[in-house]
Amino acid sequence: MNSGSPKNPGSEDYDQDLNGIESQYRALRADEPPAMLDQAILNKARLATESHPIRPWNFGWMHATATAALLVLGLTLVLQQRSELTLPPPGIDRLESLNRSKPVAVDTDAVLQEKITSSGEILVETLQIEAPGEFKDASEDDLAGTLKQSLSVPEETHGADSKIKVYELRRERAAETPQRQLLEQESAMPVTEFPSGAEESQQSADKRMDEAARTPAITAAKLTSASMSVIQKNEEMPAPESSAAGDSVAADDFSRGQPDPEDWIARILEMKHIHESEERLESEAWKLELESFRQTWPDYPLPDELAKELTGSLADEPDEAPGRE
Amino acid sequence: MKLSAPHAKFSALPLGVFSAIRYALGMRGSTDEQLMKQYAAGDVSAFEDLYERYRGPLYRYIQRQVHDPATVNDLYQGSWEKLIKARNRYKPAAPFRAWFFRIAHNHVVDHFRSKHETEALNPDQMTASAPQPGEALGNEQKQKRFRAALQDLPAEQKHTLLLKIEAGLGLEEIGKITGVKRETVKSRLRYATAKLKRTLQS
Numbered sequence: 001m002n003s004g005s006p007k008n009p010g011s012e013d014y015d016q017d018l019n020g021i022e023s024q025y026r027a028l029r030a031d032e033p034p035a036m037l038d039q040a041i042l043n044k045a046r047l048a049t050e051s052h053p054i055r056p057w058n059f060g061w062m063h064a065t066a067t068a069a070l071l072v073l074g075l076t077l078v079l080q081q082r083s084e085l086t087l088p089p090p091g092i093d094r095l096e097s098l099n100r101s102k103p104v105a106v107d108t109d110a111v112l113q114e115k116i117t118s119s120g121e122i123l124v125e126t127l128q129i130e131a132p133g134e135f136k137d138a139s140e141d142d143l144a145g146t147l148k149q150s151l152s153v154p155e156e157t158h159g160a161d162s163k164i165k166v167y168e169l170r171r172e173r174a175a176e177t178p179q180r181q182l183l184e185q186e187s188a189m190p191v192t193e194f195p196s197g198a199e200e201s202q203q204s205a206d207k208r209m210d211e212a213a214r215t216p217a218i219t220a221a222k223l224t225s226a227s228m229s230v231i232q233k234n235e236e237m238p239a240p241e242s243s244a245a246g247d248s249v250a251a252d253d254f255s256r257g258q259p260d261p262e263d264w265i266a267r268i269l270e271m272k273h274i275h276e277s278e279e280r281l282e283s284e285a286w287k288l289e290l291e292s293f294r295q296t297w298p299d300y301p302l303p304d305e306l307a308k309e310l311t312g313s314l315a316d317e318p319d320e321a322p323g324r325e
Numbered sequence: 326m327k328l329s330a331p332h333a334k335f336s337a338l339p340l341g342v343f344s345a346i347r348y349a350l351g352m353r354g355s356t357d358e359q360l361m362k363q364y365a366a367g368d369v370s371a372f373e374d375l376y377e378r379y380r381g382p383l384y385r386y387i388q389r390q391v392h393d394p395a396t397v398n399d400l401y402q403g404s405w406e407k408l409i410k411a412r413n414r415y416k417p418a419a420p421f422r423a424w425f426f427r428i429a430h431n432h433v434v435d436h437f438r439s440k441h442e443t444e445a446l447n448p449d450q451m452t453a454s455a456p457q458p459g460e461a462l463g464n465e466q467k468q469k470r471f472r473a474a475l476q477d478l479p480a481e482q483k484h485t486l487l488l489k490i491e492a493g494l495g496l497e498e499i500g501k502i503t504g505v506k507r508e509t510v511k512s513r514l515r516y517a518t519a520k521l522k523r524t525l526q527s
Contacts, residue, residue, distance in 0.1 A: 017518040022490050024471050024525065027464075033384045037398055038376070041405045045364070045372045048409045 261300050264293050268306060357421035365412040375421075376405070383429055386491045389475060390433060390483060400436055404429040423498040426488060430502050437480070467525075474524035482517035485510055 271286035290310055294302075302310065355363070355371070357378065363371035387400045407428050415424065475483065481503070488499045499510045 014515055014518060017522050018489075018514065021486075021518050021521050024467075024521075025475075025490050028468055028471065030381060031385055031388055032381050033398070033401055037402060038380065041402055042373060042376060044406060045376075045409050046369045048412075049364075049367045049369055049372075 261293070261297050264297075265303065265306065268293060269303070272305075272309075358417040361412070361415050361421050362417050365415060372409075379422075379425060382491050382493075383425075386426070386429060386487050387433060389487055389491070390480075391436075392476075396436070400429075400433055404432045407432060420498070422492065423494055423502065426492045426494065427502045430484065430488070434484075471521070471525060474521050477524075478517050478520060482513045482520075485513040486517040489514060 268286055268289050271289060275286055287309065290306055293300075294310055355374070357375065360371040360375045364375065383404060384397070384401050387404070388397050391397050391400060404425075408425060411428065415421075475486075478486065484503060485499055488494050488502060494502070496507045496510045496514075500507045503510070505513075
């Protein structure tokens with residue numbers, strides 16, 4: 001066996017002696033441990049690996065990661081619940097959104113002309129309607145079908161709700177039109193020819209139209225789904241309670257949520273209270289709503305609070321509705 | 326001599342052909358360092374292969390230094406237990422053979438220090454193999470004389486010589502195990518070889 005020593009006579013003798021000793025050592029009997037000792041050591045080795053198995057899920061980083069993930073999840077849930085608790089009730093939210101949408105709707109392409117006839121009936125006409133884009137030539141049924149597909153509305157709830165959806169969709173589409181384009185359309189608006197025998201009513205309608213242009217909030221309250229479609233009605237338009245009101249008027253009622261006079265009055269009161277508390281610019285909207293109610297339900301008893309406001313507003317404007325008695 | 330554990334593996338061949346193929350191809354070609362790493366990762370079969378490789382050299386390394394068979398068995402088992410406990414601290418960069426014999430050497434040295442065992446091994450107590458008629462007597466006498474001369478060596482020379490012959494370590498590795506320089510290891514080997522040569526020639 002070479003020990004790596006330098007090659008000199010002394011080292012050669014050492015290497016030869018070491019090789020001889022090694023051969024003598026190898027000639028000794030090769031003793032080995034007893035089999036029982038072998039088995040005991042192997043069992044100990046096996047037990048050591050079984051009692052302390054090395055598994056990847058024993059690592060500390062797994063516990064740390066899981067704990068951090070749980071903390072983040074819990075914190076997110078708590079923050080989400082807090083944000084939900086701070087939201088206003090659904091009813092107030094609906095009114096807020098309605099009020100917010102009214103001025104925008106006024107700035108669209110729809111200009112409303114309201115006409116009160118001698119019999120106390122209301123005529124609502126649209127002078128020009130420019131439905132935007134792909135909905136220009138689409139009917140209400142087509143839009144309702146589109147909405148049904150996109151929103152996955154169940155078939156049984158599709159009837160009346162779809163008309164409301166159509167109205168809201170058209171209003172959103174109209175709100176996308178730029179302000180300048182709306183003004184141009186308004187200036188280029190053709191004069192609607194009314195049927196013969198309606199000149200007197202036409203004058204009063206023009207007067208109301210000018211007033212509506214000055215007070216966009218009031219006009220906004222009168223913006224209905226009927227005004228979003230190109231509808232030319234006759235001069236003698238029946239009252240909403242009449243059976244000849246048509247589907248568009250029914251959709252108008254649905255959109256306003258005033259099929260029942262009691263509900264309508266409650267809504268007017270709610271709008272009044274909210275507007276009084278927040279002092280918004282469009283705070284006159286509830287008055288217009290009240291006037292609409294009175295024109296629809298002339299003999300329906302009003303609460304004192306509303307009756308007082310109604311008489312006061314009528315006294316301020318004695319010449320606004322010459323046809324009314 | 327085959328161990329019971331590897332025999333048990335081959336006897337279980339019909340139960341797992343793939344394990345036998347893995348044993349034949351994977352383990353047989355693995356180095357000591359790879360086997361130790363696999364055992365540290367929980368592979369008991371790797372330890373069985375390591376044990377088969379080192380059971381004889383370690384047992385003889387201890388037996389040449391301690392005359393009591395029970396003590397030899399205790400030291401032998403204790404050395405393997407220390408390896409089992411230190412399996413997670415083993416770094417494959419170090420040669421397994423040197424690392425393992427260092428554990429055994431320290432274990433034996435600790436035993437000598439605690440017991441103050443300076444008693445030399447009596448050659449008569451050693452069990453001799455069955456001699457053949459005729460020349461068997463001469464071989465037995467030579468072996469007894471050699472064993473006696475080996476036991477008469479100083480402890481440092483005996484440790485160094487056994488690490489060189491039995492464990493097959495180099496001078497550098499022996500120096501690291503025993504804590505001396507390479508030249509000191511060479512000097513000890515020279516003295517041990519000369520003494521054994523004189524004893525055998527006389």
